[in-house]
Amino acid sequence: MDVPVAANILGTIGAVCWSIQLIPQIVVNYRRHNTEGLQPSMMLLWAVAGVPLGVYNIVQNLNVALRIQPQILTFLSLVTWAQCFYYGKKRSFMACITVVAPLLVGLGAIEVALVFALRAANDRNLGWPLILMAVLSACLLAAGVLTHYWDIYTHRTVRGISFLFVAIDAAGDLFSLISVVFEQRIDILAMVIYGTELALWIGIMICGVVYNFIPWAKKDxxxxxxxxxxxxxxxxxxxxxxxxxxxxxxxxxxxxxxxxxxxxxx
Structure with a gap:
């Protein structure tokens, strides 16, 4: 089935946003030489979430950009997670590589195996495995962002996250969500995946205004x-x-x- 041009263009924009979303966070971590406030569990959950998301987008034959997008998410999430080990846990550079490299290879192998398995399931008209992938990816992505909600509740402030990262990630979710709408067959589960994370990021932005910007503006x-x-x-x-x-x-x-x-x- 041919994918409409609009879906490809919007999906590509979303993929580009997701490709660079964590780069500002990685740069901030490097310049500060610490990852205080950034939740390592979020990065690990996102890295794992890239597997079922990638399986779902590939098996559902969504536009090419949305198929590549989860692979980039997993890679950059693991890089950021390694920074949490390096700066937060004071581990050596080689120790971080020793932990991250096998994990990256393992997640890639699992995704490839699941793609073949779910395609075989589709040939037998089994729909629940694919639904499970969609639900699992949505839950893992949401759980990653929710770890920061707990940190905000605990400290009554938004800390450790690059605002540029939040904005780019939200834009990636938005464009990906719109690209799904322009598909020849609207995928409700894909809309739930991207829509859920978009809503959570908007909540983070609101918390930043309420807990950080307004008090600072009043004090200034x-x-x-x-x-x-x-x-x-x-x-x-x-x-x-x-x-x-x-x-x-x-x-x-x-x-x-x-x-x-x-x-x-x-």
Whole structure:
């Protein structure tokens, strides 16, 4: 069955977003030399989620971009997970490779085997294995994001996540979701997979505004109206690469800027 041009174009945009989504997070982790606030369980759950998602998209013969997309997700998730080991657990570089490389090969082998198995199941008119793949991928992706909801509830702040990463990932989900709509046969399960994660990321953005941006804006507004010397920690200001970095996620060597009161003559 031919895939409509619109579905291919939108799916490609979604795949590109998913291809680069974790790169800002990886760069932020490298520059900070820590992964505080980033949940390693999220990265591992996403890496595993790429397997059933890839199986589902391939067996369902969705557009090529959506078939490649889960493989990129698994790879970048494992790279980020390795950073959590390297910076968070203080493991050596070789130790990280020793853990990640076999896991990557193992997940790839499992996906290939499941693709052949589910195609055989389809030939026998067995639909439940494919439904199971869709449900499993949706649950794993959602569970990964939900780990950050627990962290937000615990610390009453959004920390450790690159805001650029969140925006790109949400855009990837959105374009992937729309591309499914333009398929010749609308796949409800695929829409549930991408729609669920999109909704969760929108919730993260709202939490960032409520718990981080609004308090910072109010505090900054009060600071601008004072004439006394008052220290302002740079980590209290929103970063262009992280979701309004807070004190709990910043290093102990923050620079302090002082505001001078205007000189009064006489």
């Amino acid at each position: 507004s009060k600071t601008n109206h004072t004439e006394e010397l008052q220290p302002v920690s740079l980590h209290e200001m929103p970063s262009s690469t992280s979701v309004f970095r807070t004190a709990s996620g910043a290093s102990g060597s923050d620079t302090v800027v002082t505001r001078r009161a205007p000189h009064r003559s006489g």
